Amino acid sequence: MRQVKPQVGGEEAERFTLGFITRILVTIVLDAAAIWFVSRLITNEDYVLAAALSIVAIIISIIMLRHKAYPLRWMSIGIFFMFMFSIYPILFTVYVAFTNFGDGHLLDKDQAITQIRRVRYVPEGGTSFTWTAFRALDGDQNEFGEYALWLKDREGVGYLALPGQPLQRLGPGEGLAGEFDRNGIPLEIAGYERLNAITLAASGADAELREIVFGSDTDGVQIASAQTASQNKARYLYDPAADTFTDQQTGDIYTAVDGTYVTADGLKRLTPGFQSFVGLDNFRRFFQSPALRGPLLRIILWNFAFAFLSVVTTFALGLTIAYIYNDPAFPGKKIIQSFLIIPYTIPSLITILIWRGLMNPEVGIINVTLRNLIGSAPDWFNNATWAKVAILLVNLWLGYPYFMLICSGALQAIPKDIYQAAEVDGANAWQRFQKITLPLLLVAVGPLLVASFTFNFNNFNLIFLFIQGGPPIAGATTRAGHTDILISYVYNLAFAGGRGFDYGLASAVTILIFFIVATITLFQFRFTKMWEEVSENV
């Protein structure tokens, strides 16, 4: 404590009191919880999150135990949440942007290899059998698995087939088999009970049974129909040393390239793929794939235009209103303000959805009225240009009250004598506005204009809720619409499905947005000297 506030005495003695012991105990409990959680994450193979949590746990422990870190103890909970739910997601996004994480690449490599090895084929001239199922008396505790099959080939020779074991050719009473019935099937197998084909089908267990490969891994038997089981083999043989798969049927060799096993000519690929680093591939795809580049360029252009026009229109209207009613003596000023800020008071999601109803091209009140008045009405939802106009109109309605409030505050702060002096000099109203009001106002409101620009640049709610980015851009390989902005495009890539999830590409676009927003913000800091101000004020 003394290093922190020299004038505080007497607390040194508290170091080994109740408070100190409680702190140690709390730290131990927290760390134990963290260790348990991390170990579970490692079992689940979520290594990145496990690493992040470990780091945060260490930081928190240091804060709790080090005497010097006393002030940080006050914000330890906040620091924990900030690290885990603000910083980690940002870093993770950067990481994912360099991988192919997404549909078909959700598994890690070992899981993908296991799945590919499970693929089987029926070799030419393979034997087929009739089958009878047996279930182990000790259920799935049995060392060979829950089920066994008795197979009979065309010559009537009987085999016992257990998962993972080679077929055993058995006569009556040999090995595990008991006496045969008149169809040549054992009445009993030691440790197993015989299953009736009809009850088996009725219980639904036959679906489970069809999945099981009996016999050894490379040369097994699998149930093909209600009567027959056929010999099959693992189709792809994995060579761990070369990291290749060999197709047993065709002889093709598959090697791992960017998270997928493909043949040398690149024409055939195995599914599923796995997660792997692809370097700058996601970014390169913007520039090289025309089907991706076209829509993305349009989206970026519209994104800037949308943010810019939104700021200009809302600011212009807000300022106009504030300027008209800037007179403190204006009767009913308060009532007018209360009414005009109503759009600002409703949660924006609700107003956006309301406008979606009002602007419905067929039955919405706006188009019904327009049709009655002038005989035709724009198709707000399906025409790309009108959809953009509609979005700007709705955003104008949503956004002007904010600037109205800001501007009326800022206008009152401008000293009145400047205007009187200008009036004496013969400046007319427009000149006074243009030469005095606007420059002074822009100094005060400038940072907020930039902030409003960055807000609108990522105004996901409006685009997504009003029109879901539509109408769609023809010929795009990913889901993209004429009114989509980058952030709603990212959402489509990651969550909207339909054409598959592509977290890697989504994260790459996110990083693009990061850079744009960061550049604008840095510019704002520079422009407004806010950083220096911040540094002085702390």
Added chain:
Amino acid sequence: MSNFIPPKETGFRALRNIRRSQSQQKRLSIIIRWIIALFLMFFAVFPVIWIVSASFNPADTLATQRLIPRNAGLDNYRELLSSPVFPYLKWVGNSIKISGITTLLSLSITTLAAYAFSRFRFTGRVNLLKAILLIQVFPTLLAIVAVFLMISQIGDVIPRLGLNSHAGLIMVYLGGAMGVNIWLMKGFFDTIPREIDESAMVDGATHWQIFTLLLLPLMRPILIVIGILSFIGTYGDFILARVLLKSTEQYTVMVGLQIFTSGQFSQRWGQFTAGALIAALPIMIVYLALQDKIVGGLTQGSVKG
């Protein structure tokens, strides 16, 4: 006007005329400005009036709506609140629960941290404050894929903190607690003179006692305003809740309202408007009641940038 010099004999009369015409001009300008105001007010309020009317219209569809509904009644509200498909009251309850818990926890986090930033001098203090400001530049929305994956991984270990749980959503909201509000709150702590705590310290009070017994009561008004604003912010959030909550039972009211609009939106217009009004009215009233405080906060923001 300043160049105009009235002839001596008619001076008083001219002056009176000018005054009269000035006051007439002023009255005219007020009338014109009021006409413009009425026009603007109509546009500001029209959507609200329109949905109020729709919510009382027994015909549930968008196409059959008229401004003064025939056979006005509470049918839509009754249907909405008793619908087996959309547990609307549950959604409202979920929203209040989530926003309430988030607000309380994030207020605690923010005040504790702001106190430390205001009252202690320690190495890395300025850099930490700046870092907090910088992190806010990246909205959580951008990292939503990562947040989604992370919460689903946490849920594999503890399902009650994972996807489709309110606790998971609240944790993500708390990630933003150390945000801009810290700067605001620290500013308010700075306005309370340090002599107050120093004299208490002489009397043997600990930092914790000073914080809880002395400073928190002084901060109560601003805490309430920040709390209400944070509540409204969380209440209105849509996208995080949409991505993290999966089952109808768990939805917040905002996610629920959006679900209404999917599919046959224009056929459920009446019920949607009833729900929208229920969800929006409390917030509107709070905003209008706190108008001056909020405007004060906004303009303060403009001064601070």
